[in-house]
Amino acid sequence: MNNLIVSPTALAFAVVLVVIALAINLKEKIGLERDMIVGVIRAVIQLTVVGYVLTYVIRIDRIWLTGLMVAIIIFNAAINANKRAEGIPHAFWISLLAIATATLLTIALLVLARAVRFTPSQIVPISGMIASNAMVAIGLAYRSMNTSFHDQRQGVLERLALGANLKQASKHIVQMAIRTGMAPTIDSAKTVGIVSLPGMMSGLIFAGVDPTKAIMYQIMVTFMILAATSIGSVIACYLAYSQYYNSDMQLR
Amino acid sequence: MTEPIFDVQELGYQSGGQQILQDITLQIERGANLTIAGPSGSGKSTFLRILATLLTPTAGTVKFAGKKQSAYPKPVYRQQVSYCFQQPTLFGETVRDNLAFPFEIREKTFDEQKALAALDSVELTAKMLDQPIIELSGGEKQRVALVRNLLFKPQVLLLDEISAGLDVDTKGVVHRLIQAYRESGVTVLSVTHDETEIAAADDLLRIRDGKIEVPAHE
Ligand SMILES: Nc1ncnc2c1ncn2[C@@H]1O[C@H](COP(=O)(O)OP(=O)(O)OP(=O)(O)O)[C@@H](O)[C@H]1O
C-alpha cells in the first residue's frame, strides 16, 4: 500500500501547475490572481495543519477528540453556508442546525448499520465529506430562495392577500430552493463513474486499495451524500423561509 | 345602531420618513358600497392595503367587525377582507394554478365546475383554464385575478382600480358581477379614477395628500 509517494520535490514541481493557471489568468485579465494565490496558500496551510492534527487524533483515538473534530467541521461548514445567505436573519444558526442534523443523522445510520466504525480515521473524513456537501447544497438553496423572493415578490404578495399562510405562500419557492440545492448531488450521482471518478475512490485506488472495495466504498459515500444533502437542504429551507416575513405575515 | 364593519380611528401610515396617511377616522357600514377617489399618490392603495392587513398602520387603529385587526389570525382575516391589487400578477404556469390556489389554502379539493362558472361570470371561456398565463392579455389577467378573489365569497371586497385597463363592455361585465356580490351582502370599497364611476357612486370618499378631503358643503 506504500506505492503512493508524493515527495516534497514532486510537490514543488506541482507548483508549476499553479504558475500556469496564474499566467493564463494574468494574460486574460480575469482578475482572479489574488483569490488564486490566497486559495493556494490557504490550501497548503490548512491541509498541512489538518494533516498533523489528523495524525494526532487518529493516534490518540479518543471519542471526545473525534467528537470535537466533527464539531469543528460542522461549525466551519455553517459559517460558510451563512456567507451564501446574504442577509437571511439567523442564517448561521439555521445552517448550523441543518448541517449538524444532516451530518450526525447520516453518521449515526452508518455506524448503526456497521458500514463504518466509530474510529477517528473513519468518522472524521466522512463527517468532512457529508458536512461539505450539505454546506454546498444549503448555500445553493439560500441563493435560490433569495432570488425567488426577490423576483416573485408580487406573486407572494398576491398569495398572502388571498389569505395564504406563510407556508402556503412560500411553498413553490421552498420547493425550488430544495431542488436547486440538491441538483449537483443528483447530477453527480447520475454521472458517477461515467463522467467523474470521485476523489475518494480515485484516492483509494491510487493508494493501492482493491478497486472493487474502493467502488463499494464510493457507492456508500454517494448514498450518504444524497441523504445528507436532502436532510440539510430541507431543514435549512423550512427554517429559513419564514425569515422573509415579519410578525404581521407581511413580506419584509 | 348596527356595528360598522370597519371602525377606523386616527389612522396614520409612515414609511421612509414620509407621512403617507394621516388622521383618517371613519366608519364603514356593513353592506356599504364606498367609492374612493383622489389624485395619484394620495394614499388610496395604501389605505386599502392597511384595511387588508398587508400593511400595518404606524398610528391609530382599525377594527373589523368590532374587534381589532390584530385579534384575527391573518389568513382568516385576509380571506374575509379580500384585496384585489391595482396591477395584479398571476402566479404559477396556467390559469388553473391561480384558481386552484384559493381551494388549496382552504384545504379543499379543486372544484373545476365552480372555477369554470366563475370564469364564465367574467366572460372567460372554459378553455382559458389551461392557458399559460403568459399568453393572456392584460384585461384577461385582470379578470382572472378578480375571479381568484371571488371563488370563495368574502365579507369585504377591496378593489384597487380593477377596471382601469378594461374596455367599456368588459367594464360592464365586471360591474354587474360586483353588483351581484353587493346585493348578496358583500361590502365593497373600490378605488377609481373613472369619472363616470365617481359620478355614479353611492358613497364617495376623497383622499388628498393622505387625508380625508372634507367635501365643500353645498
Ligand atoms: N413601500 C413604500 N415606501 C415608501 N413610500 C411608499 C410606499 N408605497 C407607496 N409609497 C408612497 O406613498 C404614497 C401613496 O401611494 P399609494 O400607492 O397609496 O397612492 P395611490 O393613491 O394609490 O396612487 P395611484 O392612484 O397612483 O394608484 C405615494 O407617494 C407613494 O410613493
Ligand SMILES: [Mg+2]
Ligand atoms: Mg393606487
